[in-house]
Amino acid sequence: MAASPLIQQLMEAFRCLPGVGNKTAQRMAYHLLERDREGGRQLSLMLQKAMDGIGRCSDCRTLCETETCSLCAGNSRDDTVLCVVENPMDVEALEQATDFRGRYFVLMGHLSPLDGIGPEELGLDGLGERFANSALQEVILATNPTVEGEATAQYISDMAREKGIRTTRIAHGVPMGGELEYIDSGTLSHAFSGRRDLT
Known part of the structure; x- marks a missing residue:
């Protein structure tokens, strides 16, 4: 029996991660659905926050939440x-x-x-x-x-x-x-x- 369309979409979403193939994506999806729904909700929340709140430092181009990262902002x-x-x-x-x-x-x-x-x-x-x-x-x-x-x-x-x-x-x-x-x-x-x- 094939997985439901929503489960298939969840597995496909995990496959965007490097090194994650079909089997690994399947394990991740079923783990969250069967054993850790609260962890899945937390993961979803943090992914949304990170995607919306993290940009690039205007000086060095690293990832950070502010205009200038802490390394570039330091005077030392x-x-x-x-x-x-x-x-x-x-x-x-x-x-x-x-x-x-x-x-x-x-x-x-x-x-x-x-x-x-x-x-x-x-x-x-x-x-x-x-x-x-x-x-x-x-x-x-x-x-x-x-x-x-x-x-x-x-x-x-x-x-x-x-x-x-x-x-x-x-x-x-x-x-x-x-x-x-x-x-x-x-x-x-x-x-x-x-x-x-x-x-």
């Missing part, structure tokens, strides 16, 4: 260093794992001509304005080590170089605790070519 950040990342989760990861005190710029993706994502969609015109009208001394490119991420980093590096701004790229390679025999050849090659002197 270093205005001479800008870290460019692909998405807001990258900002959170860097804030938790590093002592970086500079500013951020969130691309909300990477260059992907096949998907129709070009410089305009990533806000690179705004980034270019920041390069031209600020006291920036260094741009740290922290895009993902994918073909698209590397192409995006190169594009931004060229933009910064035109303005005389130093550009650096985060290191990629062997993770802490990793063993060389289990590292894929691309990562190992990148780590080997990016080796540095020990002091």
